[in-house]
Each structure stands twice: as structure tokens, then as C-alpha cells.
Amino acid sequence: MSEIRFISGDEAFAQGVRLAKPQVISAYPITPQTIVVERLADMVEDGSLNSEFVHVESEHSAMMTAMGASAMGARVFTATSSQGLLYMAECLTYVSGGRFPIVMMNANRATALPWSIYGDHRDSLSQLDSGWIQIYVEDAQESLDMALEAYRLAESENVRLPVMINLDGFILTHTYEAVEIPSEEDVRDFLKPRETWDKLDFDNPVSMAFTVGPELNEEFNLLHHKAALAAIDELDRIDKEYAELTGRSYGGSVNGYLTEDADYILITLGSISGLVRDTVDELRAEGIKAGVVKIRMIRPFPTDELLKHLENVIAVGTLERDISFGYEGTVYTNVNSALHKGRNFADSYDFIGGIGGRDISKEIIRECFEAMINKETDRLVRFVGLEVEDDVR
Amino acid sequence: MKEITWYGRGGQGAFTASRILGAAAMFRGYKSLAFPSFGPERRGAPIRAFTKISDKRIVDRSIVKKNDYIIVLDDSLYSDKLLKELKPNGYLLINTKKPASFYSDSRIISGDIKANAELILKLPIVNIGILGLLIGIDKDINLSDLEKSITEYMPEKVARKNVELLHKINELSGGNGDD
Numbered sequence: 001m002s003e004i005r006f007i008s009g010d011e012a013f014a015q016g017v018r019l020a021k022p023q024v025i026s027a028y029p030i031t032p033q034t035i036v037v038e039r040l041a042d043m044v045e046d047g048s049l050n051s052e053f054v055h056v057e058s059e060h061s062a063m064m065t066a067m068g069a070s071a072m073g074a075r076v077f078t079a080t081s082s083q084g085l086l087y088m089a090e091c092l093t094y095v096s097g098g099r100f101p102i103v104m105m106n107a108n109r110a111t112a113l114p115w116s117i118y119g120d121h122r123d124s125l126s127q128l129d130s131g132w133i134q135i136y137v138e139d140a141q142e143s144l145d146m147a148l149e150a151y152r153l154a155e156s157e158n159v160r161l162p163v164m165i166n167l168d169g170f171i172l173t174h175t176y177e178a179v180e181i182p183s184e185e186d187v188r189d190f191l192k193p194r195e196t197w198d199k200l201d202f203d204n205p206v207s208m209a210f211t212v213g214p215e216l217n218e219e220f221n222l223l224h225h226k227a228a229l230a231a232i233d234e235l236d237r238i239d240k241e242y243a244e245l246t247g248r249s250y251g252g253s254v255n256g257y258l259t260e261d262a263d264y265i266l267i268t269l270g271s272i273s274g275l276v277r278d279t280v281d282e283l284r285a286e287g288i289k290a291g292v293v294k295i296r297m298i299r300p301f302p303t304d305e306l307l308k309h310l311e312n313v314i315a316v317g318t319l320e321r322d323i324s325f326g327y328e329g330t331v332y333t334n335v336n337s338a339l340h341k342g343r344n345f346a347d348s349y350d351f352i353g354g355i356g357g358r359d360i361s362k363e364i365i366r367e368c369f370e371a372m373i374n375k376e377t378d379r380l381v382r383f384v385g386l387e388v389e390d391d392v393r
Numbered sequence: 394m395k396e397i398t399w400y401g402r403g404g405q406g407a408f409t410a411s412r413i414l415g416a417a418a419m420f421r422g423y424k425s426l427a428f429p430s431f432g433p434e435r436r437g438a439p440i441r442a443f444t445k446i447s448d449k450r451i452v453d454r455s456i457v458k459k460n461d462y463i464i465v466l467d468d469s470l471y472s473d474k475l476l477k478e479l480k481p482n483g484y485l486l487i488n489t490k491k492p493a494s495f496y497s498d499s500r501i502i503s504g505d506i507k508a509n510a511e512l513i514l515k516l517p518i519v520n521i522g523i524l525g526l527l528i529g530i531d532k533d534i535n536l537s538d539l540e541k542s543i544t545e546y547m548p549e550k551v552a553r554k555n556v557e558l559l560h561k562i563n564e565l566s567g568g569n570g571d572d
Binding site: 006117118171172174175176177274275277278357359360361 | 452
């Protein structure tokens with residue numbers, strides 16, 4: 001029997017990890033991720049989670065410990081945020097290239113300088129090329145559920161890649177809400193203990209984490225690329241199976257709302273999606289055909305799945321908490337590439353907001369739609385919610 | 394949607410109380426969110442916490458700007474400016490030693506929660522007790538839901554005494570407890 005508890009996003013994720021039963025947890029605390037690590041340490045201490053908790057001295061070591069344990073065939077968990085993620089960046093490509101199915105929670109937080117503990121997506125988006133699967137969630141329930149779905153995805157034979165689940169710092173990690181926690185029995189068949197042939201085993205030796213020269217290196221990268229792409233359909237399958245079990249489905253790699261006949265669509269990532277849907281409802285009541293597409297998985301990038309929602313739009317806007325200085329938001333770059341591949345020439349805008357914890361209000365979301373409706377194509381890329389004038393031209 | 398801002402100082406339990414209230418609303422079948430003012434905290438420094446209660450899923454996760462209730466745990470944090478953060482028909486509840494006549498605005502409901510807390514808890518902690526003032530004025534906030542919430546989400550030893558304090562304040566404020 002499941003139970004409903006009033007808990008935070010961090011606590012919900014910790015509950016999901018408890019149900020996934022990792023044998024090894026290695027993590028270094030950093031705000032706003034700290035609570036997930038504390039709760040898991042409590043669980044190990046009180047015996048509700050039978051896991052080896054390794055106290056490491058840095059994020060770099062956290063990831064390398066996780067990789068070592070994963071190489072032994074263990075299910076492994078770690079979590080980080082912001083500078084911690086950047087500090088372990090070197091290890092991220094080792095883990096993905098070595099095809100170690102580690103699950104990591106990242107509490108999205110601004111990157112220094114200016115130093116800030118508040119949220120945006122620049123930390124994780126800076127690691128799009130690390131070879132990891134990246135998923136963004138919207139509320140505490142989805143956090144718990146994705147902890148479980150993430151292990152299934154990471155350990156799928158056709159994927160075998162690490163998965164990073166992103167929670168908006170504070171807005172999700174520190175906000176309490178009602179969360180349904182499945183019982184161990186509920187999820188027993190959904191997520192069985194990890195079994196793999198790809199581990200350090202004297203009886204069945206395999207070569208792991210090896211060197212490859214130019215004669216085959218590109219081919220290994222091709223395999224990695226194919227495995228990443230396979231995660232799009234795999235997540236869809238896993239999500240459907242999870243829905244049968246719990247009644248909760250999140251829609252695989254993208255989640256569209258009122259997109260079918262929409263003239264104007266705003267693309268979102270993470271916790272702001274709910275407020276955008278609310279605003280779309282208001283605009284619809286005013287006679288404006290607005291819609292939302294939430295990108296849940298940004299690596300691999302769900303090109304076809306996204307394009308399906310954008311077939312009939314006049315304009316599309318990307319609302320993102322990210323800026324690649326000197327160019328544009330990285331989500332926008334990805335969206336535009338998909339649009340071009342689909343020969344979709346709708347006007348495409350980039351709305352950069354919510355940087356360093358800045359609030360994205362309903363008024364700001366309306367501003368984004370108004371820019372699309374008014375065809376303000378002289379400013380395709382702009383900051384929103386600024387206290388000063390955006391005079392970038 | 395009902396929106397509530399808690400004003401307190403680090404260590405006074407504003408965030409804990411915002412969660413107890415949110416969970417009580419959950420028990421009543423409402424959707425609710427509770428969160429602190431994000432960022433670093435230290436004991437004694439002013440902090441805020443927020444509770445949102447609605448019959449629909451709550452998607453606006455930003456801080457509250459206009460409140461149905463403002464709850465002030467420490468009267469040194471009060472200023473008339475706070476009243477501007479109230480919605481029409483909103484109330485401000487405040488823990489204070491000052492007599493009721495001190496706050497002339499009819500939207501302010503005051504009570505000496507601290508004196509009662511010192512008797513019952515042996516501590517000047519008023520975060521749960523002050524909810525006794527809220528029961529009297531909001532039909533959706535219910536003594537038995539709060540009791541359940543306190544019992545489930547606070548350590549046993551603290552919970553029992555706080556339930557006692559809550560009953561006491563509810564009684565003193567003329568609240569009728571459960572409807």
C-alpha cells in the first residue's frame with residue numbers, strides 16, 4: 001500500500017532512491033541538494049535502506065566512487081548541484097563513455113560568478129555534451145517517480161547510460177507538497193535488482209573503461225550515440241509501464257498541452273511548466289490559441305517528438321533559465337536545429353528568464369506570448385523579467 | 394487559493410508551522426504547498442515562510458505577494474507596511490504582549506501566545522500555538538486536522554505539548570474547534 005506524505009522535492013527523491021535500493025551511495029553535500037543526501041544517510045543509519053554510504057571529500061571523488069561501484073555491478077546513486085556538478089565534470093564523460101548506468105540527482109542552481117545558491121539551469125545545460133541522459137521534472141511527485149524510472153532507463157540493455165534527473169533548486173527541492181510514496185511491494189516487479197554481464201567478474205572477465213585509438217574510437221562514439229538515441233523510445237515504454245502500476249504518466253521525452261491547434265507555443269523545462277499551462281488556459285479563454293510543450297528529456301534531444309507538436313504554429317518561443325554568453329540560450333539553439341531539420345520555418349523566439357533564482361511570473365509568461373503575437377521579430381532573443389532595459393541589439 | 398505568509402526569526406519555527414498548516418490542509422482534502430524564503434538562514438535573523446492552500450493543483454510556486462493571512466510570530470517584525478500585503482478581507486495574526494487595543498486596525502488579531510507557550514512548553518515558541526487564532530476565523534482550518542498534522546510531522550515529545558497549547562489558544566480565542 002502506498003502512503004501520502006507532505007514532503008519536499010529533495011525528500012521525495014530520497015524516497016524514490018530508497019525504493020530503488022542502490023547498494024552504494026557516494027555523495028558530497030551542496031545546497032540545495034543537501035537534504036536528499038541527509039535523508040539517505042538517515043535511512044542507511046536506521047536500517048530502512050541497506051546500502052553502503054560512502055562519505056567522500058569532493059564531488060570528483062563522489063563520481064569516481066560511484067563509477068567504481070557500478071563497475072562491480074552495483075546499483076549506485078549520487079547527487080550534486082551547480083559548482084559540484086562542474087567539479088565532477090571530468091568524471092562525467094568517463095562514466096557515460098564507460099556505459100555505467102549511474103543515476104544522479106542534480107539540484108539546479110546558478111553557476112558562479114556572481115556566486116549564488118539560487119536556481120537556474122546553467123549548471124546542467126553546460127554538461128549537455130557529457131554523454132549523460134538529462135531529464136527535468138516539474139514537481140515533488142514526478143521527482144520520486146523519476147528516481148525509479150531513471151534506474152530502469154539507465155540499466156536498459158539497449159541504453160546502458162547514466163541518467164541525470166534535474167530538480168529546480170529551492171522551487172522543487174525545498175517546497176513541501178503531498179506525495180504518494182509507493183510501497184516496496186508496489187514497485188518490486190517494476191524495478192528488479194540490477195543484473196549485468198558488464199562488470200568486474202573473475203569468472204566472466206570483460207574489458208572495461210579501456211583505451212581506443214583512432215582506428216576504432218569513432219565507432220565507439222557511434223555506439224554511445226545510438227544508445228543515447230534509444231533512450232527516447234525506452235523512456236516512453238517505461239513511462240507507460242509505470243502508469244499501469246501507479247496511474248501516473250509523464251509522457252516520455254516531451255509533454256504537450258493544447259498544442260494540436262495552437263498558433264503560439266511556449267517551450268519549457270522543469271518547474272515553470274505548470275504556471276505556463278495555467279497562463280495558456282487564461283489566453284485560451286481570451287480567444288488566443290496558445291499551447292505549451294515541456295521538454296522532459298533534453299539529452300537525447302527528442303527532435304521528432306518535439307516537431308510533432310509544432311507542425312501548425314505561427315510562432316514558437318523557448319522560455320529558458322539559461323544563457324550561453326555571446327550567443328543565445330542553449331535550449332533555443334537545440335530547438336532551432338530541430339525546427340530546421342523538420343523544415344519548420346515558424347518564427348522562433350528565445351525568452352531568457354529566471355536566471356539566478358529570479359521569479360518568472362504569470363505577467364512575464366504573458367509578455368512572451370505577446371511578443372510572439374505582435375511579431376516582434378526584431379528581437380528574437382531577449383531577457384525577460386529584467387530590472388533594467390535589455391538593450392542588446 | 395488561500396495564501397499565507399509567516400514572519401518569524403530563524404529558530405522560531407515559522408517554516409515548521411507553514412508545513413504543519415500545509416499538511417493539515419492536505420488531510421482536509423486540499424492541495425497545498427509550504428516553503429521557506431529561499432536562501433541562507435541564521436538564528437535570530439528575520440525569515441519568511443509560505444503556505445498555499447487550494448482546491449486545485451497549485452502551479453504558482455513563487456513567493457506570496459498578497460495574503461489571506463499574515464502570521465507574525467515576533468511583534469518586533471511588525472510594521473504597518475505589512476498590512477499592504479493583505480488581500481481585501483485578509484487578516485494579520487500576531488503574537489504580542491501588547492493589549493488587544495494597541496493594534497487599532499480591525500484586520501489585526503493579536504494574542505499573547507508566548508505567555509501560554511512558556512507555561513505549557515516551558516519555551517517561548519509560538520509557531521504552533523498561534524494557529525489557534527486561525528481556527529477561529531477560517532472554517533477550512535480545523536483543530537483535528539492540525540492535531541493529526543502535528544502528531545505526524547513533529548517529534549512525539551514536542552507534538553504532545555504543542556497540541557495542548559493549540560487547544561488552549563483555540564479556547565482562549567473563543568474558537569469552537571471542530572465544525
